[in-house]
Amino acid sequence: MSWYSKIYTRVREIRANNCFLGTILTFCLNIFLVIQILGLFYSMYVYVTITVGYYVQYKAQAIVYLIISTYLFLMTLWSLMRTIFTRPARVPSNYQPSKELQDQLAAVTPYINNRFEADKSTPAQIQSQNVILEEMCRSLNIKVAECDQFGRIKYCYECGHIKPDRTRHCSSCGKCCVKYDHHCPWINTCVTHSNYKYFLCYVCYTTIFVYWFLFTSIEGVVRYFIWQKWMEDLSKIIIYTVLMLFGCVFGYFPLGELVIFHWSLVGYNETTVEQTKPAVLRNDNMADYNMGKSANFEHALGWGLWGCPIESKVSDGMHFDIRYVVLEKNHFIRVSQEIGGPENSANDTPTPTPNDTR
Structure with a gap:
Protein backbone atom coordinates (compact mmCIF):
# COMPACT_ATOMS: atom_id res chain seq x y z
CA MET A 1 0.00 0.00 0.00
CA SER A 2 1.39 3.40 -1.03
CA TRP A 3 1.86 6.31 1.39
CA TYR A 4 -1.17 8.17 0.06
CA SER A 5 -3.33 5.03 0.17
CA LYS A 6 -2.59 4.80 3.88
CA ILE A 7 -3.69 8.41 4.28
CA TYR A 8 -6.92 7.84 2.33
CA THR A 9 -7.67 4.68 4.31
CA ARG A 10 -7.12 6.47 7.61
CA VAL A 11 -9.38 9.36 6.53
CA ARG A 12 -12.16 6.89 5.66
CA GLU A 13 -11.82 5.27 9.08
CA ILE A 14 -12.03 8.66 10.82
CA ARG A 15 -15.04 9.68 8.71
CA ALA A 16 -16.87 6.48 9.69
CA ASN A 17 -16.49 7.37 13.38
CA ASN A 18 -16.61 11.18 13.21
CA CYS A 19 -18.52 12.60 10.25
CA PHE A 20 -17.60 16.25 10.90
CA LEU A 21 -13.86 15.70 11.31
CA GLY A 22 -13.84 13.15 8.51
CA THR A 23 -15.51 15.61 6.13
CA ILE A 24 -12.89 18.25 6.89
CA LEU A 25 -10.05 15.79 6.34
CA THR A 26 -11.67 14.57 3.12
CA PHE A 27 -11.75 18.15 1.85
CA CYS A 28 -8.08 18.55 2.81
CA LEU A 29 -7.21 15.71 0.42
CA ASN A 30 -7.79 18.25 -2.36
CA ILE A 31 -4.81 20.36 -1.26
CA PHE A 32 -2.58 19.27 -4.18
CA LEU A 33 -5.40 19.93 -6.64
CA VAL A 34 -6.01 23.43 -5.22
CA ILE A 35 -2.28 24.21 -5.42
CA GLN A 36 -2.20 23.16 -9.08
CA ILE A 37 -5.20 25.30 -10.01
CA LEU A 38 -3.80 28.36 -8.19
CA GLY A 39 -0.43 27.75 -9.80
CA LEU A 40 -1.97 27.63 -13.27
CA PHE A 41 -3.89 30.88 -12.80
CA TYR A 42 -0.95 32.68 -11.22
CA SER A 43 1.43 31.51 -13.95
CA MET A 44 -0.97 32.76 -16.60
CA TYR A 45 -1.33 36.09 -14.79
CA VAL A 46 2.46 36.53 -14.61
CA TYR A 47 2.87 35.54 -18.25
CA VAL A 48 0.25 38.03 -19.47
CA THR A 49 1.29 40.96 -17.27
CA ILE A 50 5.08 40.57 -17.30
CA THR A 51 6.18 38.53 -20.32
CA VAL A 52 3.59 39.73 -22.83
CA GLY A 53 2.64 43.02 -21.20
CA TYR A 54 6.08 44.31 -20.26
CA TYR A 55 9.09 42.57 -21.81
CA VAL A 56 7.79 41.69 -25.30
CA GLN A 57 8.39 44.76 -27.48
CA TYR A 58 6.59 43.89 -30.70
CA LYS A 59 2.81 43.91 -30.96
CA ALA A 60 2.58 41.01 -33.44
CA GLN A 61 4.83 38.89 -31.24
CA ALA A 62 2.74 39.74 -28.18
CA ILE A 63 -0.47 38.76 -29.97
CA VAL A 64 0.99 35.40 -31.05
CA TYR A 65 2.28 34.72 -27.53
CA LEU A 66 -1.06 35.65 -26.03
CA ILE A 67 -3.07 33.44 -28.41
CA ILE A 68 -0.86 30.37 -27.89
CA SER A 69 -0.62 30.76 -24.11
CA THR A 70 -4.38 31.32 -23.77
CA TYR A 71 -5.11 28.23 -25.86
CA LEU A 72 -2.76 26.06 -23.78
CA PHE A 73 -4.13 27.48 -20.53
CA LEU A 74 -7.78 26.89 -21.48
CA MET A 75 -7.11 23.37 -22.81
CA THR A 76 -5.19 22.53 -19.63
CA LEU A 77 -8.02 23.80 -17.45
CA TRP A 78 -10.69 22.08 -19.55
CA SER A 79 -8.83 18.74 -19.45
CA LEU A 80 -8.39 19.03 -15.68
CA MET A 81 -12.08 19.77 -15.11
CA ARG A 82 -13.12 16.82 -17.28
CA THR A 83 -10.72 14.55 -15.39
CA ILE A 84 -11.86 15.42 -11.89
CA PHE A 85 -15.59 15.78 -12.63
CA THR A 86 -15.90 12.57 -14.66
CA ARG A 87 -16.99 9.81 -12.30
CA PRO A 88 -14.49 6.93 -12.12
CA ALA A 89 -15.78 3.88 -13.98
CA ARG A 90 -17.28 1.37 -11.51
CA VAL A 91 -18.30 -2.26 -11.88
CA PRO A 92 -21.95 -2.63 -12.94
CA SER A 93 -24.43 -4.51 -10.74
CA ASN A 94 -24.74 -7.46 -13.12
CA TYR A 95 -21.31 -8.66 -11.92
CA GLN A 96 -22.58 -9.13 -8.35
CA PRO A 97 -23.53 -12.76 -7.58
CA SER A 98 -26.28 -13.91 -5.27
CA LYS A 99 -25.88 -13.66 -1.50
CA GLU A 100 -25.97 -17.45 -1.29
CA LEU A 101 -22.94 -17.85 -3.56
CA GLN A 102 -21.09 -15.05 -1.77
CA ASP A 103 -21.63 -16.82 1.55
CA GLN A 104 -20.41 -20.11 0.08
CA LEU A 105 -17.23 -18.44 -1.15
CA ALA A 106 -16.66 -16.72 2.18
CA ALA A 107 -17.02 -20.05 3.99
CA VAL A 108 -14.03 -21.55 2.13
CA THR A 109 -11.80 -18.43 2.31
CA PRO A 110 -9.46 -17.69 5.25
CA TYR A 111 -10.63 -14.74 7.35
CA ILE A 112 -7.70 -13.18 9.23
CA ASN A 113 -7.55 -9.87 11.11
CA ASN A 114 -11.05 -8.85 10.03
CA ARG A 115 -10.42 -9.35 6.32
CA PHE A 116 -10.48 -12.17 3.78
CA GLU A 117 -7.02 -13.47 2.85
CA ALA A 118 -7.63 -15.49 -0.32
CA ASP A 119 -3.89 -15.76 -1.02
CA LYS A 120 -3.46 -17.79 2.18
CA SER A 121 -5.93 -20.45 1.06
CA THR A 122 -4.98 -24.14 1.09
CA PRO A 123 -5.00 -26.13 -2.17
CA ALA A 124 -8.33 -27.69 -1.15
CA GLN A 125 -9.81 -24.25 -0.46
CA ILE A 126 -8.54 -22.92 -3.80
CA GLN A 127 -10.22 -25.81 -5.60
CA SER A 128 -13.51 -25.14 -3.79
CA GLN A 129 -13.22 -21.42 -4.52
CA ASN A 130 -12.69 -22.12 -8.21
CA VAL A 131 -15.84 -24.21 -8.37
CA ILE A 132 -17.90 -21.49 -6.66
CA LEU A 133 -16.42 -18.71 -8.80
CA GLU A 134 -17.20 -20.62 -11.98
CA GLU A 135 -20.75 -21.10 -10.73
CA MET A 136 -20.99 -17.36 -10.07
CA CYS A 137 -20.05 -16.63 -13.68
CA ARG A 138 -22.55 -19.15 -14.99
CA SER A 139 -25.35 -17.76 -12.85
CA LEU A 140 -24.56 -14.21 -14.01
CA ASN A 141 -24.00 -15.33 -17.61
CA ILE A 142 -20.67 -13.51 -17.84
CA LYS A 143 -17.22 -14.50 -18.99
CA VAL A 144 -13.85 -13.19 -17.88
CA ALA A 145 -10.37 -13.99 -19.12
CA GLU A 146 -8.19 -12.74 -16.29
CA CYS A 147 -7.30 -14.82 -13.25
CA ASP A 148 -5.00 -14.53 -10.26
CA GLN A 149 -1.71 -16.33 -9.69
CA PHE A 150 -3.62 -19.42 -8.51
CA GLY A 151 -5.78 -19.59 -11.63
CA ARG A 152 -8.91 -18.34 -9.84
CA ILE A 153 -11.40 -15.98 -11.43
CA LYS A 154 -10.81 -12.57 -9.91
CA TYR A 155 -13.31 -11.69 -7.20
CA CYS A 156 -13.37 -8.68 -4.85
CA TYR A 157 -14.29 -9.70 -1.29
CA GLU A 158 -14.66 -6.06 -0.22
CA CYS A 159 -17.06 -5.03 -3.00
CA GLY A 160 -18.71 -8.47 -3.35
CA HIS A 161 -18.55 -8.95 -7.13
CA ILE A 162 -16.68 -10.68 -9.92
CA LYS A 163 -14.01 -8.39 -11.35
CA PRO A 164 -14.30 -7.67 -15.08
CA ASP A 165 -11.03 -7.93 -16.96
CA ARG A 166 -8.53 -5.18 -16.11
CA THR A 167 -10.57 -4.11 -13.08
CA ARG A 168 -8.67 -3.41 -9.87
CA HIS A 169 -9.66 -2.50 -6.32
CA CYS A 170 -8.43 0.97 -5.38
CA SER A 171 -7.10 0.88 -1.84
CA SER A 172 -7.32 4.69 -1.67
CA CYS A 173 -11.01 4.93 -2.58
CA GLY A 174 -11.99 1.52 -1.22
CA LYS A 175 -13.87 0.64 -4.44
CA CYS A 176 -13.24 -1.33 -7.61
CA CYS A 177 -12.57 0.63 -10.81
CA VAL A 178 -13.08 -0.51 -14.40
CA LYS A 179 -9.80 -0.53 -16.36
CA TYR A 180 -8.06 0.97 -13.37
CA ASP A 181 -4.85 2.85 -14.10
CA HIS A 182 -3.95 4.45 -10.76
CA HIS A 183 -5.21 6.72 -8.03
CA CYS A 184 -3.67 10.16 -8.47
CA PRO A 185 -3.27 12.17 -5.23
CA TRP A 186 -2.40 15.25 -7.31
CA ILE A 187 -5.98 15.46 -8.59
CA ASN A 188 -7.59 13.44 -5.77
CA THR A 189 -9.39 10.93 -7.97
CA CYS A 190 -8.96 7.57 -9.66
CA VAL A 191 -7.79 7.46 -13.25
CA THR A 192 -9.91 4.80 -14.94
CA HIS A 193 -11.49 3.92 -18.27
CA SER A 194 -13.91 6.83 -18.02
CA ASN A 195 -11.39 9.66 -17.55
CA TYR A 196 -8.05 8.29 -18.76
CA LYS A 197 -8.12 10.29 -22.01
CA TYR A 198 -8.87 13.51 -20.12
CA PHE A 199 -6.05 12.80 -17.66
CA LEU A 200 -3.60 12.23 -20.50
CA CYS A 201 -4.74 15.47 -22.18
CA TYR A 202 -4.24 17.32 -18.89
CA VAL A 203 -0.73 16.00 -18.40
CA CYS A 204 0.24 16.79 -22.01
CA TYR A 205 -1.23 20.30 -22.11
CA THR A 206 0.22 21.18 -18.70
CA THR A 207 3.67 20.04 -19.81
CA ILE A 208 3.47 22.03 -23.05
CA PHE A 209 2.20 25.09 -21.16
CA VAL A 210 5.09 24.88 -18.69
CA TYR A 211 7.72 24.59 -21.43
CA TRP A 212 6.09 27.36 -23.47
CA PHE A 213 6.23 29.60 -20.39
CA LEU A 214 9.89 28.74 -19.81
CA PHE A 215 11.18 29.19 -23.35
CA THR A 216 9.28 32.39 -24.15
CA SER A 217 10.12 33.95 -20.78
CA ILE A 218 13.85 33.72 -21.45
CA GLU A 219 13.48 36.96 -23.41
CA GLY A 220 12.37 38.71 -20.22
CA VAL A 221 15.45 37.55 -18.31
CA VAL A 222 17.71 38.72 -21.15
CA ARG A 223 16.03 42.15 -21.31
CA TYR A 224 16.39 42.56 -17.55
CA PHE A 225 20.15 42.41 -17.91
CA ILE A 226 20.16 44.51 -21.08
CA TRP A 227 17.98 47.28 -19.66
CA GLN A 228 19.82 47.15 -16.30
CA LYS A 229 16.85 48.45 -14.33
CA TRP A 230 18.17 46.51 -11.39
CA MET A 231 15.95 47.78 -8.61
CA GLU A 232 12.94 48.84 -10.68
CA ASP A 233 12.48 45.37 -12.18
CA LEU A 234 13.80 43.40 -9.21
CA SER A 235 10.35 42.16 -8.12
CA LYS A 236 9.63 40.98 -11.66
CA ILE A 237 12.86 39.03 -11.97
CA ILE A 238 12.33 37.41 -8.56
CA ILE A 239 8.88 36.20 -9.64
CA TYR A 240 10.41 35.00 -12.91
CA THR A 241 13.16 33.13 -11.11
CA VAL A 242 10.79 31.37 -8.72
CA LEU A 243 8.28 30.37 -11.42
CA MET A 244 11.00 29.26 -13.84
CA LEU A 245 12.63 27.20 -11.11
CA PHE A 246 9.35 25.45 -10.34
CA GLY A 247 8.70 25.08 -14.08
CA CYS A 248 12.07 23.43 -14.67
CA VAL A 249 11.53 21.03 -11.78
CA PHE A 250 7.91 20.06 -12.51
CA GLY A 251 8.40 20.20 -16.28
CA TYR A 252 10.90 17.38 -15.95
CA PHE A 253 9.38 15.47 -13.05
CA PRO A 254 6.65 14.50 -12.74
CA LEU A 255 5.09 16.10 -15.83
CA GLY A 256 7.68 15.32 -18.50
CA GLU A 257 8.25 11.78 -17.32
CA LEU A 258 4.51 11.20 -16.97
CA VAL A 259 3.96 12.13 -20.62
CA ILE A 260 6.68 9.74 -21.80
CA PHE A 261 5.56 6.99 -19.44
CA HIS A 262 1.86 7.11 -20.33
CA TRP A 263 2.38 7.40 -24.07
CA SER A 264 4.55 4.30 -23.78
CA LEU A 265 1.76 2.54 -21.86
CA VAL A 266 -0.82 3.48 -24.50
CA GLY A 267 1.47 2.14 -27.22
CA TYR A 268 1.55 -1.27 -25.50
CA ASN A 269 -2.08 -1.12 -24.29
CA GLU A 270 -1.09 -1.34 -20.64
CA THR A 271 -2.18 0.48 -17.52
CA THR A 272 0.10 1.71 -14.77
CA VAL A 273 -0.77 -1.22 -12.49
CA GLU A 274 -0.37 -3.72 -15.35
CA GLN A 275 3.08 -2.33 -16.07
Whole structure:
Protein backbone atom coordinates (compact mmCIF):
# COMPACT_ATOMS: atom_id res chain seq x y z
CA MET A 1 0.00 0.00 0.00
CA SER A 2 1.39 3.40 -1.03
CA TRP A 3 1.86 6.31 1.39
CA TYR A 4 -1.17 8.17 0.06
CA SER A 5 -3.33 5.03 0.17
CA LYS A 6 -2.59 4.80 3.88
CA ILE A 7 -3.69 8.41 4.28
CA TYR A 8 -6.92 7.84 2.33
CA THR A 9 -7.67 4.68 4.31
CA ARG A 10 -7.12 6.47 7.61
CA VAL A 11 -9.38 9.36 6.53
CA ARG A 12 -12.16 6.89 5.66
CA GLU A 13 -11.82 5.27 9.08
CA ILE A 14 -12.03 8.66 10.82
CA ARG A 15 -15.04 9.68 8.71
CA ALA A 16 -16.87 6.48 9.69
CA ASN A 17 -16.49 7.37 13.38
CA ASN A 18 -16.61 11.18 13.21
CA CYS A 19 -18.52 12.60 10.25
CA PHE A 20 -17.60 16.25 10.90
CA LEU A 21 -13.86 15.70 11.31
CA GLY A 22 -13.84 13.15 8.51
CA THR A 23 -15.51 15.61 6.13
CA ILE A 24 -12.89 18.25 6.89
CA LEU A 25 -10.05 15.79 6.34
CA THR A 26 -11.67 14.57 3.12
CA PHE A 27 -11.75 18.15 1.85
CA CYS A 28 -8.08 18.55 2.81
CA LEU A 29 -7.21 15.71 0.42
CA ASN A 30 -7.79 18.25 -2.36
CA ILE A 31 -4.81 20.36 -1.26
CA PHE A 32 -2.58 19.27 -4.18
CA LEU A 33 -5.40 19.93 -6.64
CA VAL A 34 -6.01 23.43 -5.22
CA ILE A 35 -2.28 24.21 -5.42
CA GLN A 36 -2.20 23.16 -9.08
CA ILE A 37 -5.20 25.30 -10.01
CA LEU A 38 -3.80 28.36 -8.19
CA GLY A 39 -0.43 27.75 -9.80
CA LEU A 40 -1.97 27.63 -13.27
CA PHE A 41 -3.89 30.88 -12.80
CA TYR A 42 -0.95 32.68 -11.22
CA SER A 43 1.43 31.51 -13.95
CA MET A 44 -0.97 32.76 -16.60
CA TYR A 45 -1.33 36.09 -14.79
CA VAL A 46 2.46 36.53 -14.61
CA TYR A 47 2.87 35.54 -18.25
CA VAL A 48 0.25 38.03 -19.47
CA THR A 49 1.29 40.96 -17.27
CA ILE A 50 5.08 40.57 -17.30
CA THR A 51 6.18 38.53 -20.32
CA VAL A 52 3.59 39.73 -22.83
CA GLY A 53 2.64 43.02 -21.20
CA TYR A 54 6.08 44.31 -20.26
CA TYR A 55 9.09 42.57 -21.81
CA VAL A 56 7.79 41.69 -25.30
CA GLN A 57 8.39 44.76 -27.48
CA TYR A 58 6.59 43.89 -30.70
CA LYS A 59 2.81 43.91 -30.96
CA ALA A 60 2.58 41.01 -33.44
CA GLN A 61 4.83 38.89 -31.24
CA ALA A 62 2.74 39.74 -28.18
CA ILE A 63 -0.47 38.76 -29.97
CA VAL A 64 0.99 35.40 -31.05
CA TYR A 65 2.28 34.72 -27.53
CA LEU A 66 -1.06 35.65 -26.03
CA ILE A 67 -3.07 33.44 -28.41
CA ILE A 68 -0.86 30.37 -27.89
CA SER A 69 -0.62 30.76 -24.11
CA THR A 70 -4.38 31.32 -23.77
CA TYR A 71 -5.11 28.23 -25.86
CA LEU A 72 -2.76 26.06 -23.78
CA PHE A 73 -4.13 27.48 -20.53
CA LEU A 74 -7.78 26.89 -21.48
CA MET A 75 -7.11 23.37 -22.81
CA THR A 76 -5.19 22.53 -19.63
CA LEU A 77 -8.02 23.80 -17.45
CA TRP A 78 -10.69 22.08 -19.55
CA SER A 79 -8.83 18.74 -19.45
CA LEU A 80 -8.39 19.03 -15.68
CA MET A 81 -12.08 19.77 -15.11
CA ARG A 82 -13.12 16.82 -17.28
CA THR A 83 -10.72 14.55 -15.39
CA ILE A 84 -11.86 15.42 -11.89
CA PHE A 85 -15.59 15.78 -12.63
CA THR A 86 -15.90 12.57 -14.66
CA ARG A 87 -16.99 9.81 -12.30
CA PRO A 88 -14.49 6.93 -12.12
CA ALA A 89 -15.78 3.88 -13.98
CA ARG A 90 -17.28 1.37 -11.51
CA VAL A 91 -18.30 -2.26 -11.88
CA PRO A 92 -21.95 -2.63 -12.94
CA SER A 93 -24.43 -4.51 -10.74
CA ASN A 94 -24.74 -7.46 -13.12
CA TYR A 95 -21.31 -8.66 -11.92
CA GLN A 96 -22.58 -9.13 -8.35
CA PRO A 97 -23.53 -12.76 -7.58
CA SER A 98 -26.28 -13.91 -5.27
CA LYS A 99 -25.88 -13.66 -1.50
CA GLU A 100 -25.97 -17.45 -1.29
CA LEU A 101 -22.94 -17.85 -3.56
CA GLN A 102 -21.09 -15.05 -1.77
CA ASP A 103 -21.63 -16.82 1.55
CA GLN A 104 -20.41 -20.11 0.08
CA LEU A 105 -17.23 -18.44 -1.15
CA ALA A 106 -16.66 -16.72 2.18
CA ALA A 107 -17.02 -20.05 3.99
CA VAL A 108 -14.03 -21.55 2.13
CA THR A 109 -11.80 -18.43 2.31
CA PRO A 110 -9.46 -17.69 5.25
CA TYR A 111 -10.63 -14.74 7.35
CA ILE A 112 -7.70 -13.18 9.23
CA ASN A 113 -7.55 -9.87 11.11
CA ASN A 114 -11.05 -8.85 10.03
CA ARG A 115 -10.42 -9.35 6.32
CA PHE A 116 -10.48 -12.17 3.78
CA GLU A 117 -7.02 -13.47 2.85
CA ALA A 118 -7.63 -15.49 -0.32
CA ASP A 119 -3.89 -15.76 -1.02
CA LYS A 120 -3.46 -17.79 2.18
CA SER A 121 -5.93 -20.45 1.06
CA THR A 122 -4.98 -24.14 1.09
CA PRO A 123 -5.00 -26.13 -2.17
CA ALA A 124 -8.33 -27.69 -1.15
CA GLN A 125 -9.81 -24.25 -0.46
CA ILE A 126 -8.54 -22.92 -3.80
CA GLN A 127 -10.22 -25.81 -5.60
CA SER A 128 -13.51 -25.14 -3.79
CA GLN A 129 -13.22 -21.42 -4.52
CA ASN A 130 -12.69 -22.12 -8.21
CA VAL A 131 -15.84 -24.21 -8.37
CA ILE A 132 -17.90 -21.49 -6.66
CA LEU A 133 -16.42 -18.71 -8.80
CA GLU A 134 -17.20 -20.62 -11.98
CA GLU A 135 -20.75 -21.10 -10.73
CA MET A 136 -20.99 -17.36 -10.07
CA CYS A 137 -20.05 -16.63 -13.68
CA ARG A 138 -22.55 -19.15 -14.99
CA SER A 139 -25.35 -17.76 -12.85
CA LEU A 140 -24.56 -14.21 -14.01
CA ASN A 141 -24.00 -15.33 -17.61
CA ILE A 142 -20.67 -13.51 -17.84
CA LYS A 143 -17.22 -14.50 -18.99
CA VAL A 144 -13.85 -13.19 -17.88
CA ALA A 145 -10.37 -13.99 -19.12
CA GLU A 146 -8.19 -12.74 -16.29
CA CYS A 147 -7.30 -14.82 -13.25
CA ASP A 148 -5.00 -14.53 -10.26
CA GLN A 149 -1.71 -16.33 -9.69
CA PHE A 150 -3.62 -19.42 -8.51
CA GLY A 151 -5.78 -19.59 -11.63
CA ARG A 152 -8.91 -18.34 -9.84
CA ILE A 153 -11.40 -15.98 -11.43
CA LYS A 154 -10.81 -12.57 -9.91
CA TYR A 155 -13.31 -11.69 -7.20
CA CYS A 156 -13.37 -8.68 -4.85
CA TYR A 157 -14.29 -9.70 -1.29
CA GLU A 158 -14.66 -6.06 -0.22
CA CYS A 159 -17.06 -5.03 -3.00
CA GLY A 160 -18.71 -8.47 -3.35
CA HIS A 161 -18.55 -8.95 -7.13
CA ILE A 162 -16.68 -10.68 -9.92
CA LYS A 163 -14.01 -8.39 -11.35
CA PRO A 164 -14.30 -7.67 -15.08
CA ASP A 165 -11.03 -7.93 -16.96
CA ARG A 166 -8.53 -5.18 -16.11
CA THR A 167 -10.57 -4.11 -13.08
CA ARG A 168 -8.67 -3.41 -9.87
CA HIS A 169 -9.66 -2.50 -6.32
CA CYS A 170 -8.43 0.97 -5.38
CA SER A 171 -7.10 0.88 -1.84
CA SER A 172 -7.32 4.69 -1.67
CA CYS A 173 -11.01 4.93 -2.58
CA GLY A 174 -11.99 1.52 -1.22
CA LYS A 175 -13.87 0.64 -4.44
CA CYS A 176 -13.24 -1.33 -7.61
CA CYS A 177 -12.57 0.63 -10.81
CA VAL A 178 -13.08 -0.51 -14.40
CA LYS A 179 -9.80 -0.53 -16.36
CA TYR A 180 -8.06 0.97 -13.37
CA ASP A 181 -4.85 2.85 -14.10
CA HIS A 182 -3.95 4.45 -10.76
CA HIS A 183 -5.21 6.72 -8.03
CA CYS A 184 -3.67 10.16 -8.47
CA PRO A 185 -3.27 12.17 -5.23
CA TRP A 186 -2.40 15.25 -7.31
CA ILE A 187 -5.98 15.46 -8.59
CA ASN A 188 -7.59 13.44 -5.77
CA THR A 189 -9.39 10.93 -7.97
CA CYS A 190 -8.96 7.57 -9.66
CA VAL A 191 -7.79 7.46 -13.25
CA THR A 192 -9.91 4.80 -14.94
CA HIS A 193 -11.49 3.92 -18.27
CA SER A 194 -13.91 6.83 -18.02
CA ASN A 195 -11.39 9.66 -17.55
CA TYR A 196 -8.05 8.29 -18.76
CA LYS A 197 -8.12 10.29 -22.01
CA TYR A 198 -8.87 13.51 -20.12
CA PHE A 199 -6.05 12.80 -17.66
CA LEU A 200 -3.60 12.23 -20.50
CA CYS A 201 -4.74 15.47 -22.18
CA TYR A 202 -4.24 17.32 -18.89
CA VAL A 203 -0.73 16.00 -18.40
CA CYS A 204 0.24 16.79 -22.01
CA TYR A 205 -1.23 20.30 -22.11
CA THR A 206 0.22 21.18 -18.70
CA THR A 207 3.67 20.04 -19.81
CA ILE A 208 3.47 22.03 -23.05
CA PHE A 209 2.20 25.09 -21.16
CA VAL A 210 5.09 24.88 -18.69
CA TYR A 211 7.72 24.59 -21.43
CA TRP A 212 6.09 27.36 -23.47
CA PHE A 213 6.23 29.60 -20.39
CA LEU A 214 9.89 28.74 -19.81
CA PHE A 215 11.18 29.19 -23.35
CA THR A 216 9.28 32.39 -24.15
CA SER A 217 10.12 33.95 -20.78
CA ILE A 218 13.85 33.72 -21.45
CA GLU A 219 13.48 36.96 -23.41
CA GLY A 220 12.37 38.71 -20.22
CA VAL A 221 15.45 37.55 -18.31
CA VAL A 222 17.71 38.72 -21.15
CA ARG A 223 16.03 42.15 -21.31
CA TYR A 224 16.39 42.56 -17.55
CA PHE A 225 20.15 42.41 -17.91
CA ILE A 226 20.16 44.51 -21.08
CA TRP A 227 17.98 47.28 -19.66
CA GLN A 228 19.82 47.15 -16.30
CA LYS A 229 16.85 48.45 -14.33
CA TRP A 230 18.17 46.51 -11.39
CA MET A 231 15.95 47.78 -8.61
CA GLU A 232 12.94 48.84 -10.68
CA ASP A 233 12.48 45.37 -12.18
CA LEU A 234 13.80 43.40 -9.21
CA SER A 235 10.35 42.16 -8.12
CA LYS A 236 9.63 40.98 -11.66
CA ILE A 237 12.86 39.03 -11.97
CA ILE A 238 12.33 37.41 -8.56
CA ILE A 239 8.88 36.20 -9.64
CA TYR A 240 10.41 35.00 -12.91
CA THR A 241 13.16 33.13 -11.11
CA VAL A 242 10.79 31.37 -8.72
CA LEU A 243 8.28 30.37 -11.42
CA MET A 244 11.00 29.26 -13.84
CA LEU A 245 12.63 27.20 -11.11
CA PHE A 246 9.35 25.45 -10.34
CA GLY A 247 8.70 25.08 -14.08
CA CYS A 248 12.07 23.43 -14.67
CA VAL A 249 11.53 21.03 -11.78
CA PHE A 250 7.91 20.06 -12.51
CA GLY A 251 8.40 20.20 -16.28
CA TYR A 252 10.90 17.38 -15.95
CA PHE A 253 9.38 15.47 -13.05
CA PRO A 254 6.65 14.50 -12.74
CA LEU A 255 5.09 16.10 -15.83
CA GLY A 256 7.68 15.32 -18.50
CA GLU A 257 8.25 11.78 -17.32
CA LEU A 258 4.51 11.20 -16.97
CA VAL A 259 3.96 12.13 -20.62
CA ILE A 260 6.68 9.74 -21.80
CA PHE A 261 5.56 6.99 -19.44
CA HIS A 262 1.86 7.11 -20.33
CA TRP A 263 2.38 7.40 -24.07
CA SER A 264 4.55 4.30 -23.78
CA LEU A 265 1.76 2.54 -21.86
CA VAL A 266 -0.82 3.48 -24.50
CA GLY A 267 1.47 2.14 -27.22
CA TYR A 268 1.55 -1.27 -25.50
CA ASN A 269 -2.08 -1.12 -24.29
CA GLU A 270 -1.09 -1.34 -20.64
CA THR A 271 -2.18 0.48 -17.52
CA THR A 272 0.10 1.71 -14.77
CA VAL A 273 -0.77 -1.22 -12.49
CA GLU A 274 -0.37 -3.72 -15.35
CA GLN A 275 3.08 -2.33 -16.07
CA THR A 276 4.17 -3.24 -12.54
CA LYS A 277 1.99 -6.35 -12.23
CA PRO A 278 1.02 -7.81 -15.64
CA ALA A 279 -2.41 -9.36 -16.06
CA VAL A 280 -2.62 -13.16 -15.99
CA LEU A 281 -4.96 -14.56 -18.64
CA ARG A 282 -6.52 -18.00 -18.38
CA ASN A 283 -5.53 -20.73 -20.85
CA ASP A 284 -2.44 -18.79 -21.94
CA ASN A 285 -0.22 -16.93 -19.49
CA MET A 286 1.74 -15.39 -22.37
CA ALA A 287 -1.32 -13.63 -23.79
CA ASP A 288 -1.69 -9.85 -23.59
CA TYR A 289 -3.85 -6.93 -24.76
CA ASN A 290 -1.31 -5.51 -27.22
CA MET A 291 -3.10 -5.32 -30.58
CA GLY A 292 -0.60 -3.01 -32.31
CA LYS A 293 0.00 0.72 -31.80
CA SER A 294 -2.84 1.97 -34.02
CA ALA A 295 -5.48 -0.22 -32.35
CA ASN A 296 -4.00 0.44 -28.91
CA PHE A 297 -4.21 4.23 -29.28
CA GLU A 298 -7.75 3.97 -30.61
CA HIS A 299 -8.78 1.81 -27.67
CA ALA A 300 -7.28 4.21 -25.11
CA LEU A 301 -8.14 7.55 -26.73
CA GLY A 302 -11.17 6.79 -28.88
CA TRP A 303 -12.19 7.26 -32.48
CA GLY A 304 -10.51 10.66 -32.93
CA LEU A 305 -9.91 14.19 -31.63
CA TRP A 306 -7.31 12.76 -29.27
CA GLY A 307 -6.07 16.22 -28.29
CA CYS A 308 -9.54 17.40 -27.31
CA PRO A 309 -11.01 16.36 -23.91
CA ILE A 310 -14.37 15.22 -25.26
CA GLU A 311 -16.12 11.83 -25.15
CA SER A 312 -14.74 9.56 -27.88
CA LYS A 313 -14.51 6.09 -26.30
CA VAL A 314 -14.97 3.03 -28.51
CA SER A 315 -15.36 0.42 -25.72
CA ASP A 316 -16.99 0.03 -22.33
CA GLY A 317 -13.71 -0.74 -20.55
CA MET A 318 -14.68 -4.32 -19.70
CA HIS A 319 -14.40 -6.10 -23.05
CA PHE A 320 -11.04 -6.41 -24.76
CA ASP A 321 -9.37 -8.01 -27.72
CA ILE A 322 -6.73 -10.45 -26.48
CA ARG A 323 -3.65 -11.70 -28.30
CA TYR A 324 -3.31 -15.36 -27.45
CA VAL A 325 -0.01 -17.14 -28.01
CA VAL A 326 -0.01 -20.83 -28.93
CA LEU A 327 3.08 -22.90 -29.66
CA GLU A 328 2.84 -24.60 -33.02
CA LYS A 329 5.71 -26.07 -35.04
CA ASN A 330 8.33 -24.25 -32.95
CA HIS A 331 6.99 -20.77 -33.63
CA PHE A 332 4.47 -18.50 -32.00
CA ILE A 333 1.13 -17.48 -33.44
CA ARG A 334 -0.66 -14.37 -32.25
CA VAL A 335 -4.43 -14.41 -32.33
CA SER A 336 -7.13 -11.94 -31.38
CA GLN A 337 -10.39 -12.64 -29.60
CA GLU A 338 -12.74 -10.52 -27.53
CA ILE A 339 -13.46 -11.90 -24.09
CA GLY A 340 -16.07 -10.99 -21.50
CA GLY A 341 -19.65 -9.86 -21.30
CA PRO A 342 -23.01 -11.31 -20.43
CA GLU A 343 -23.45 -12.80 -23.87
CA ASN A 344 -20.77 -15.45 -23.23
CA SER A 345 -20.69 -18.50 -21.03
CA ALA A 346 -18.26 -18.80 -18.12
CA ASN A 347 -16.79 -22.16 -19.12
CA ASP A 348 -16.24 -21.48 -22.81
CA THR A 349 -12.56 -21.83 -23.68
CA PRO A 350 -11.33 -19.42 -26.35
CA THR A 351 -10.31 -21.20 -29.52
CA PRO A 352 -7.45 -19.33 -31.18
CA THR A 353 -7.70 -18.56 -34.89
CA PRO A 354 -4.25 -17.55 -36.17
CA ASN A 355 -4.18 -14.20 -37.93
CA ASP A 356 -0.56 -13.11 -37.58
CA THR A 357 2.44 -15.42 -37.55
CA ARG A 358 5.63 -14.28 -35.91
